[in-house]
Structure formats: C-alpha cells, structure tokens
Amino acid sequence: MDVVDVPFSRVRDSLGEGVTIDLRKIGSSEQVLVEFPETGRRHWLPYENLRHVRGVRHRFLTADTGSAGDVERFRLRNLAYALELWNENTGALSHLDIDPLPHQIHLVHHILASGNLNWLIADDVGLGKTIEVGMLLSALKQRKMLRRVLLVAPAGLTKQWQDELHHKFGMSDFRIYGEDFHVNEPHQWKLYDFVIGSIDRLKDGEHLASLLQADPWDLVVFDEAHRLSRRQYGMKLDASQRYRLAASLRKKTDSILLLSATPHQGMSDKFQALFSNDNLKLTTCANRKLTTP
Numbered sequence: 001m002d003v004v005d006v007p008f009s010r011v012r013d014s015l016g017e018g019v020t021i022d023l024r025k026i027g028s029s030e031q032v033l034v035e036f037p038e039t040g041r042r043h044w045l046p047y048e049n050l051r052h053v054r055g056v057r058h059r060f061l062t063a064d065t066g067s068a069g070d071v072e073r074f075r076l077r078n079l080a081y082a083l084e085l086w087n088e089n090t091g092a093l094s095h096l097d098i099d100p101l102p103h104q105i106h107l108v109h110h111i112l113a114s115g116n117l118n119w120l121i122a123d124d125v126g127l128g129k130t131i132e133v134g135m136l137l138s139a140l141k142q143r144k145m146l147r148r149v150l151l152v153a154p155a156g157l158t159k160q161w162q163d164e165l166h167h168k169f170g171m172s173d174f175r176i177y178g179e180d181f182h183v184n185e186p187h188q189w190k191l192y193d194f195v196i197g198s199i200d201r202l203k204d205g206e207h208l209a210s211l212l213q214a215d216p217w218d219l220v221v222f223d224e225a226h227r228l229s230r231r232q233y234g235m236k237l238d239a240s241q242r243y244r245l246a247a248s249l250r251k252k253t254d255s256i257l258l259l260s261a262t263p264h265q266g267m268s269d270k271f272q273a274l275f276s277n278d279n280l281k282l283t284t285c286a287n288r289k290l291t292t293p
Contacts, residue, residue, distance in 0.1 A: 002055025003034060005045060015043060017053060078102050098168050100135060104128050108135045117219055117255035129259045130161070133221060134169040136257075141171075146218050148193045149174075150249070153223035155198040161223070162196055177201065189214035199227065203241040208248065217253040222246060225258035 005015040015036050022033040030047040054064060082102040111119055121129055140146035151174070153161055158176050165171040175181050177197040183189055189210075199222070201207055222228065228243045250256060 002053050002058060003032075003050040004053045005034070005036075005043075006049055006051050008049065015039075015045075017055065019055070020050075082106060098131060098134070100131060101128065104132050104135060107132055108139060111136060112139055117257060120225065120258040120260070122260055129223075129261070130164050131168070133257065133259065134165055134171070137165070137171065137219075138169050140219070148215065148217045149195070149219050149221070150217045150253075151196045151221045151223070152199050152202060152245070152249075153196065154227070155200060157223060158196050158198055178207075183210050186210065186213035199224075199242055199245065203245040208245060212248060212252065214252070217249070219255045219257060220249050220253045221257045221259065223259045225260040228258075 001020045002017060003020055004017045007014055015034075016038055018034040018036040020032050021035050021042065024031050024033070024044070031044045032047055032050055033042055033044050034050065035042045054062075058064070059066070079102050082100075082105040107121070111117065121132060137146060137149065151161055158179070162174050162176055165174050171194070173194040174196050175192055175194065177183070177192075177195055178201050181192060183192075197211075202211055228240070228246045246256070
C-alpha cells in the first residue's frame with residue numbers, strides 16, 4: 001500500500017511517500033515498516049502518522065490520469081527544480097532580468113557540466129537561443145572563466161544582441177566592431193575584450209587580417225551558423241568566405257559555439273562541414289529534436 005508520512009508537528013520533516021512492508025504491534029501501539037524509494041531507507045512509523053495515497057502503481061493499474069490541475073502542478077515543480085539547480089551551480093540567476101524556461105536552464109547546465117564549450121545549439125525558432133547564450137556567458141563570468149568573447153552575427157542582429165545582453169544580463173561591455181569602435185593598429189584590440197561583429201564585415205580580407213592579429217578569445221559565438229556554408233562537389237570542397245572566417249577563428253580559440261534553428265537545410269555536406277575535424281572541430285549538437293554524441 002502506498003502511504004505518505006504526516007508528522008504530528010513541525011519539529012520533524014516528512015519522510016515523503018513510501019510503500020508499506022510490514023506491520024508490528026508494541027504494547028497498544030501499532031507500527032508500520034515503510035520503505036521510502038527516494039532515500040532507499042526503511043522506517044518503523046506509528047500507524048497514525050501515515051495516510052493512504054494513490055501511488056504510481058495504483059494509478060497505473062486503474063488508468064488514473066489525475067485531475068485537470070495536475071499537469072500545471074507538475075510543470076511548476078519541474079520549473080522549481082530547474083531554478084534550484086541553476087542557482088546551485090551558478091548562484092547568478094537572481095541577478096538576471098529574465099524568466100528562464102526549464103529547457104534553457106537544463107541546456108546551460110548540461111553544457112557547463114560537460115566541461116566542453118564546443119557546441120552547436122540547434123533549438124527551433126522561438127525556443128530562446130539568445131537567452132541560453134546569455135545565461136551561459138553569465139555563468140562563465142560568475143565562475144571567472146570568461147575574459148574575452150567574440151560574438152559574430154548577421155549585420156541586422158548585432159545591435160539586438162548588444163541590447164539583449166545589456167538589458168537582460170547586465171553585460172554592458174560588449175562593443176560592436178565597425179560601429180562603436182574601429183581598429184587601426186593591432187595593439188588596439190587589447191582595449192576590447194567583449195566584441196560583437198557583423199559576419200559579412202569580419203569575413204572581408206582587410207577586417208579578417210586585422211581580427212586575426214587580436215589576442216585569443218575565450219569563446220567565439222556564431223549566430224545563424226547555417227550561413228557558414230561549405231559544399232562538396234565530388235572530391236572538391238567549395239568553402240564560402242563566412243566558412244573560412246570560422247575556420248580561421250578556430251585557430252584563435254579553444255571554444256566555438258554555433259547557433260542555428262536550421263543547421264541541416266536538407267544538405268548533408270553543409271551540415272557535416274560544421275563538424276569538420278580540420279576546421280570547426282565541434283563535438284556535440286544540442287537540439288530538441290536531434291542529439292549527436
């Protein structure tokens with residue numbers, strides 16, 4: 001029988017839900033041996049402290065799907081657990097002006113726990129890749145693992161990235177290359193540790209040559225990474241300037257993070273190029289639909 005432990009007072013915390021194993025009588029008192037799966041322990045408890053509940057087995061046998069509010073309660077419990085997990089690992093959530101969703105917290109935690117920052121995040125449109133990147137950067141800064149970041153995005157998104165990181169994550173150090181600052185001499189790169197750049201500006205020969213003279217980056221992020229195209233025609237590889245930009249930056253960082261809602265686009269050679277061992281050297285693809293070890 002499934003039961004839940006209900007203490008008589010607040011002095012003792014409830015042991016939770018368990019399964020009755022045995023029954024004994026000591027004097028005039030009846031006690032029940034209860035096994036609690038969450039802790040793997042057994043306890044003798046007064047019969048009066050136990051209340052019958054419809055456990056998992058009972059619900060399965062009776063096809064009980066629960067009440068209308070159970071789904072929402074489960075969602076809230078899942079969210080509470082995710083928030084607790086995030087704070088436990090970073091201690092930074094209370095400082096962010098966002099309401100993260102469980103899948104975003106789980107993804108960032110998984111990346112941090114992996115000890116590897118070479119990822120392709122391929123969440124569908126609307127699942128919040130910008131939020132995930134902001135949370136990841138915040139956690140890395142909190143751990144003092146992030147000193148220099150280069151974020152490469154389409155020209156129309158550079159200002160949006162700057163605003164999102166500033167308003168939602170308090171990262172006000174990001175400057176847009178070619179708009180907020182210009183570099184005339186290689187040593188001037190030392191003045192800018194958090195840089196956002198347009199992919200089509202940075203791929204240009206003059207700007208790329210300048211960029212490659214900057215100090216190494218702790219992390220390079222490519223938004224809309226499906227634009228880093230390289231096609232294969234027989235034995236010939238035809239790499240775009242954007243792809244060559246990413247391959248060049250691979251030599252300036254240990255960690256590249258790619259973001260794309262459509263990494264495959266029905267062209268296997270382009271998709272496989274993102275994982276090319278001699279260029280981007282990515283190891284893992286995280287996606288709601290696709291996971292590549």
